[in-house]
Amino acid sequence: MCLSNIYRASDNQLLMDNTARIEVRDGTVILRDLFGRVLKVPGQIASVDLENNIVVLQTEDCEK
DSSP states (O other), rough: OOEEEEEEETOEEEEEEEEEEEETTTTTTEEETTTTOEEEEEEEEEEETTTTTTEEEEOOBBBO
């Protein structure tokens, strides 16, 4: 199973670990972790490192 850690680009803050699903809708990145927790982050995907399971988002705010 490949799960990713999601970081905010501006300060390298970990937003979510064990991320199993990522969706992008209307300027919002929707993250769902292994346990079903959902985090909606206004912004966009800045980079994806598949080898190290790291995703970086360009954003400033988060909504649970």
